[in-house]
Amino acid sequence: MSRTVIHGGLVVTASDEIHADVLIEGGRIAALAAHGTDAATGWSADRRIDATGMYVVPGGVDAHTHMEMPFGGTYAADTFETGTRAAAWGGTTTIVDFAIQSMGHSLREGLDTWHAKADGNCAVDYGFHMILSDVNESSLKEMNRLVAEGVTSFKLFMAYPGVFYSDDGRILRAMQRASGNGGLIMMHAENGIAIDVLVEQALAEGRTDPRHHGDVRKVALEAEATHRAIQLARVAGAPLYVVHVSADEAVAEIAAARHKGLPVFGETCPQYLFLSTDNLAEPGFEGAKYVCSTPLRPREHQEALWRGLRNNELQVVSTDHCPFCFSGQKEMGREDFSKIPNGMPGVENRMDLLHQAVVDGHISRRRWIEIACASPARMFGLYPKKGTIAPGADADVVVYDPGAEQTISARTHHMNVDYSAYEGKRVTGQVRTVLSRGVPVIEDGAYVGHAGHGTYLPRGTCQYL
Numbered sequence: 001m002s003r004t005v006i007h008g009g010l011v012v013t014a015s016d017e018i019h020a021d022v023l024i025e026g027g028r029i030a031a032l033a034a035h036g037t038d039a040a041t042g043w044s045a046d047r048r049i050d051a052t053g054m055y056v057v058p059g060g061v062d063a064h065t066h067m068e069m070p071f072g073g074t075y076a077a078d079t080f081e082t083g084t085r086a087a088a089w090g091g092t093t094t095i096v097d098f099a100i101q102s103m104g105h106s107l108r109e110g111l112d113t114w115h116a117k118a119d120g121n122c123a124v125d126y127g128f129h130m131i132l133s134d135v136n137e138s139s140l141k142e143m144n145r146l147v148a149e150g151v152t153s154f155k156l157f158m159a160y161p162g163v164f165y166s167d168d169g170r171i172l173r174a175m176q177r178a179s180g181n182g183g184l185i186m187m188h189a190e191n192g193i194a195i196d197v198l199v200e201q202a203l204a205e206g207r208t209d210p211r212h213h214g215d216v217r218k219v220a221l222e223a224e225a226t227h228r229a230i231q232l233a234r235v236a237g238a239p240l241y242v243v244h245v246s247a248d249e250a251v252a253e254i255a256a257a258r259h260k261g262l263p264v265f266g267e268t269c270p271q272y273l274f275l276s277t278d279n280l281a282e283p284g285f286e287g288a289k290y291v292c293s294t295p296l297r298p299r300e301h302q303e304a305l306w307r308g309l310r311n312n313e314l315q316v317v318s319t320d321h322c323p324f325c326f327s328g329q330k331e332m333g334r335e336d337f338s339k340i341p342n343g344m345p346g347v348e349n350r351m352d353l354l355h356q357a358v359v360d361g362h363i364s365r366r367r368w369i370e371i372a373c374a375s376p377a378r379m380f381g382l383y384p385k386k387g388t389i390a391p392g393a394d395a396d397v398v399v400y401d402p403g404a405e406q407t408i409s410a411r412t413h414h415m416n417v418d419y420s421a422y423e424g425k426r427v428t429g430q431v432r433t434v435l436s437r438g439v440p441v442i443e444d445g446a447y448v449g450h451a452g453h454g455t456y457l458p459r460g461t462c463q464y465l
């Protein structure tokens with residue numbers, strides 16, 4: 001059994017910061033011991049990694065990605081191969097992507113299709129949520145079978161009428177099913193019916209450029225849908241996880257529900273924390289790069305999101321990584337913002353941006369690891385296998401240089417997309433070494449992993465319930 005020792009670093013988890021060496025045996029964390037103690041100095045190893053001056057942190061868990069997602073007549077540009085490789089470059093060693101049920105098809109067909117896309121192609125480990133597009137008697141029954149086999153979370157959409165949209169009756173039925181089988185409903189909370197009216201009116205008035213994507217997807221329509229989703233979940237007795245929360249009023253809805261003791265959870269994404277409607281309004285057609293839903297908001301919303309993350313009103317930061325190239329894909333909406341494929345790249349940037357949030361004083365070091373690693377792992381039934389550094393956990397470990405300076409750029413990133421949403425942003429901190437189950441994936445500034453190393457993760461149920 002191969003043995004690796006990471007020595008000299010500061011081990012940071014969601015709960016602790018300890019100056020300790022880490023022993024890895026056969027892909028798992030075997031032990032931690034304080035630097036210089038007999039225990040640590042006595043460890044023999046095949047590989048020694050010097051982490052002096054570095055943080056030793058759990059591999060990131062990105063619980064919201066869309067590799068190869070079909071959207072608006074095209075596909076997200078990262079495959080499972082390119083997207084998981086980019087994830088590894090950014091210190092993320094687990095993704096949970098979304099298998100999609102197509103209208104008129106079973107959940108099983110959707111799941112099989114996504115397994116075929118991912119199987120043998122991933123650089124790091126992966127699991128699946130299931131998108132429910134067609135809630136009916138048979139898909140409701142299938143939910144039980146999926147939970148039993150490790151697909152324990154189901155995304156529903158209050159947005160995108162005619163595509164993924166479910167009405168309140170279907171949402172309620174799915175929630176009732178989840179309340180009985182341990183599943184977690186993930187909600188895209190925007191009032192899509194009302195938004196489509198505003199889209200039609202904007203286009204009729206000649207308001208066709210990207211910034212109008214933000215105008216029509218009103219804060220009130222995110223807050224209203226968030227409120228409605230919470231009430232439906234309450235009636236069903238089901239837990240609820242609201243994805244990609246962007247608006248202060250939506251955070252307030254989640255906070256109020258949690259204050260009442262309801263099992264309601266919230267996720268936000270780096271784009272809402274670092275970008276704003278100013279980006280959507282960039283000259284020419286540049287704003288298309290920032291079209292995603294929920295949309296970017298005026299900068300004033302960011303403080304509510306940071307506060308929500310500090311106060312545990314929001315528990316998780318995921319990327320909603322759904323990249324479309326500017327050239328040929330975002331350009332599909334040059335004459336009509338509603339034809340711009342929705343989504344932004346980010347799987348490679350999340351750990352660094354959140355470390356920058358530590359540097360900027362928004363969150364503590366431990367909260368960084370909590371919202372990026374431990375909490376998503378707990379939320380989606382992967383803890384303590386993933387999301388921490390503790391004996392028995394998978395040895396998904398990142399050696400992180402907290403003092404390194406880097407500039408985010410499409411010229412140097414590894415995502416399969418022709419722009420960066422954070423082009424030119426200077427951040428402090430950089431991944432040095434990444435191990436996935438004890439195997440080096442990133443080492444000395446090079447990718448040393450391979451497609452097919454990443455294995456499928458059947459998941460347990462939400463560990464916050």
Ligand SMILES: NC(=O)NCCC(=O)O
Nearest residue numbers: 292293294320322342343
């Ligand atoms: N978020 C986004 O704009 N695209 C991906 C699909 C979704 O999460 O709604």
Ligand SMILES: [Zn+2]
Nearest residue numbers: 188243244293
């Ligand atoms: Zn969504």
Ligand SMILES: [Zn+2]
Nearest residue numbers: 064066320322
């Ligand atoms: Zn998404």
